[in-house]
Amino acid sequence: MTTIDTDPDTGLDPLEFAVTRNLAAKSAADRDAILASPGFGQSFTDHMVDICWSVRGGWHRPRVSPYGPISLDPAAAVLHYGQEIFEGIKAYRHADGSVHTFRPDQNGRRLQRSARRLALPELPVPYFLQSLRELIAVDGAWVPSGEDQSLYLRPFMFAKEAFLGVRPAHKVAYYLIASPAGAYFKGGVQPVSIWLSEDYSRAGKGGTGAAKTGGNYAASLLPQSEAYENECDQVVFLDQDRNVEELGGMNVVFVYKDGTIVTPQSDSILEGITRDSLLQLARDRGHHVEGRNVSLTEWREGVASGDIVEVFACGTAAVVTPIGILKGRDFIDEQPSGTLALELREELTNIQYGRAEDKHGWLYRLDA
Numbered sequence: 001m002t003t004i005d006t007d008p009d010t011g012l013d014p015l016e017f018a019v020t021r022n023l024a025a026k027s028a029a030d031r032d033a034i035l036a037s038p039g040f041g042q043s044f045t046d047h048m049v050d051i052c053w054s055v056r057g058g059w060h061r062p063r064v065s066p067y068g069p070i071s072l073d074p075a076a077a078v079l080h081y082g083q084e085i086f087e088g089i090k091a092y093r094h095a096d097g098s099v100h101t102f103r104p105d106q107n108g109r110r111l112q113r114s115a116r117r118l119a120l121p122e123l124p125v126p127y128f129l130q131s132l133r134e135l136i137a138v139d140g141a142w143v144p145s146g147e148d149q150s151l152y153l154r155p156f157m158f159a160k161e162a163f164l165g166v167r168p169a170h171k172v173a174y175y176l177i178a179s180p181a182g183a184y185f186k187g188g189v190q191p192v193s194i195w196l197s198e199d200y201s202r203a204g205k206g207g208t209g210a211a212k213t214g215g216n217y218a219a220s221l222l223p224q225s226e227a228y229e230n231e232c233d234q235v236v237f238l239d240q241d242r243n244v245e246e247l248g249g250m251n252v253v254f255v256y257k258d259g260t261i262v263t264p265q266s267d268s269i270l271e272g273i274t275r276d277s278l279l280q281l282a283r284d285r286g287h288h289v290e291g292r293n294v295s296l297t298e299w300r301e302g303v304a305s306g307d308i309v310e311v312f313a314c315g316t317a318a319v320v321t322p323i324g325i326l327k328g329r330d331f332i333d334e335q336p337s338g339t340l341a342l343e344l345r346e347e348l349t350n351i352q353y354g355r356a357e358d359k360h361g362w363l364y365r366l367d368a
């Protein structure tokens, strides 16, 4: 077990994880073969973490066990009413071999906000951080060291109580699994084409758009298929007033010719940690940053007039992706290309991989 002191902010003692080693863990040779070309979300490490929660017992039975299927009662509430949330965060191997993650307190807090919206229990942030460290303690060798590679960590929580009544579940499970991830773009970052979803929305006012919950992603799959049918990579959603929200899994950022950076902000958008970090790096360079509504009209007219000089998407998986084309039912707008998105991408990844000074104290060491 990793030794961690009582958390100074919450006064919580660390959990005592029961660790069961996977006797069928992959050999070093098999693991290395996977790490040589991991793709995304296809292979998983040898272990997983879980913590139970119940109304009576609170958080209990923290475990590290062999990765494998979860046994669920067919009446488990998550299978019927989708009471589920998740997170996405990466672990990076630095040149000296150490393993770090990036702003995990932010993911821990966002998991708590998602939990509140989905009427799930809030996992204390120190437990969230400890879960990441416990998994790395047994599966640290799975953090790849190749360029732009990482170990993608997927914390998630769901209602496991067997009960068909519609109410917040009294029994819940938190899990953490991990999957090695290769470079998102092979052969350099490529601009993406975006399909404008006119018929479907992702979120509504007062809905679950700001929570990282499976239902939002389920709702995005049909419009995403429409994007593929229209030869686009991703889909962008509008709100009821035709303001830009975000892509299916990334935030959107606009760069104006006077250097101002604008990004949509509303309670129907997931608050991205990548976006927040890039905007901080932009502020450090002297850019003025605004979070506000951006209408589709402002976007299209801004590009046409030359007021908008760059548009990019950002999120943990791809980090930063320039937007090359916006396509709607009756238009195709080529987007201007600039250099800021890729400069910020480089600056951020240099911090994440330990190649540049971490001025904001964003890194969190997982293997010590």
Ligand SMILES: Cc1ncc(COP(=O)(O)O)c(C=O)c1O
Residues within 6 Å of the ligand: 088, 246, 247, 248, 249, 250, 251, 270, 271, 272, 273, 274, 275, 314, 315, 316, 317
């Ligand atoms: C819908 C959505 N928006 C935005 C983001 C970006 O969030 P983050 O930068 O924290 O990964 C994600 C996740 O990557 C997402 O799923």
